Amino acid sequence: MDALLGKWQVIKEETVGMEEFLKAAGLPQDVIDLYTKLDYTVSTEKEGDGYKTHIVMEGVGEQDYTWKFGEEFEYAAIDGTKPKLVITKGENDTIVESYKLEDVNREWNVTRSIEGDKMVAVTASKNGQMTQKLRKV
8 A cells, every 4th residue: 555655647648448438437528528638646645544635636626535444435526426435455455446426326446556656547337447547746
């Protein structure tokens, strides 16, 4: 987990499959456009017996949340939805973010791992998957 801490910048040109994934999930085109153009940084630090994550989304705003492994909390997505989120430790030093948006029966997972000097975030659902890479800044 320690390798995933710190500040990470998305590498937009290394994102694979985002538009297809979002279309398959049934999101409207304006939301797809918002996500595909999004440039962001994510910072996660240890705080007490939990963690604090700070996200800066260029042109959209900032977001903070605190969390503990295995405890559900509500996450405010940039499209205005509020899925429930549980973060757990996965295999091989990964973390898994499990999202559930019950009112539209949508679930997805994001698995974060380190490959070389990059964080790899694979988002998967019954509709397929997409991959984003981030570099430490």
